[in-house]
Amino acid sequence: MKSTALKLLLCSVIATFSSGVLARGDAAAGQAKAKQVCAACHGENGDKPLQPEYPILAGQHVDYLAKALKDYKSGARKNAIMGAMAQPLTAKDISDVTAWFASQPGPLQVKR
Ligand code: HEC
Known part of the structure; x- marks a missing residue:
């Protein structure tokens, strides 16, 4: 009895910590957002931007993308276009959209 309770407690502790550490966005929701907003410049998959400067x-x-978006939002990274794009994004939008773009194959990956 006692050990079952202990196991349950351990499981919930582990679940709590791992969900915090491994917090991942919802890539499907991110794809929808990307299609709506980001695709116009970066392309829906983020692999073929429409202009070379995008x-x-x-x-x-994922961390790099999230940091960039948070910095545009706070003004720590200054760019008129992306400042305006990042402003309406919620923390959830940022984790979703970065999960989507980070999961897409593209030329930034090292070929093995
Ligand atoms: C109107 C065109 C446009 C749209 C729409 C747009 N972006 Fe951007 N994005 C840019 C430009 C231009 C830059 C380069 C800005 C700079 O030099 O800091 C950029 C840079 C970025 C960067 C930094 C990339 C890096 O390598 O440092 C991220 C991340 C990003 N955009 C994400 C998004 C997301 C997510 C969306 C949709 C919510 C979006 N962008 C919508 C034009 C756009």
């Missing part, structure tokens, strides 16, 4: 996002590290 960066490739596909396959970029």
Whole structure:
């Protein structure tokens, strides 16, 4: 009895911590957002931007993308276009959209 309760407690502790550490966005929701907003410049998959000055996002590290978006939003990274694009994004939007772009194959990945 006692050990079952302990196991349950351990499981819930592990679940709590791992969900925090491994917090991943919902790539499907991110795809919908990307299609709506980001595709006009970066392309829906982020691998073929429409202009050379729009960066490739596909396959970029999720942390890098999230930091860039948070910095545009806060003004720490200054760019008129992306500042305006990042402003309406919620924390969930950022984790979803970065999960989507990071999961897409593209030329930023090292070929093995
Ligand atoms: C009107 C065109 C346009 C749209 C729409 C747009 N972007 Fe951008 N994006 C840019 C430009 C231009 C840059 C380069 C800005 C700079 O030099 O900092 C950029 C840069 C970025 C970067 C930084 C990339 C890097 O390598 O540092 C990220 C991340 C990003 N955009 C994500 C998004 C997301 C997510 C959306 C949709 C919510 C979006 N962008 C919509 C034009 C756009």
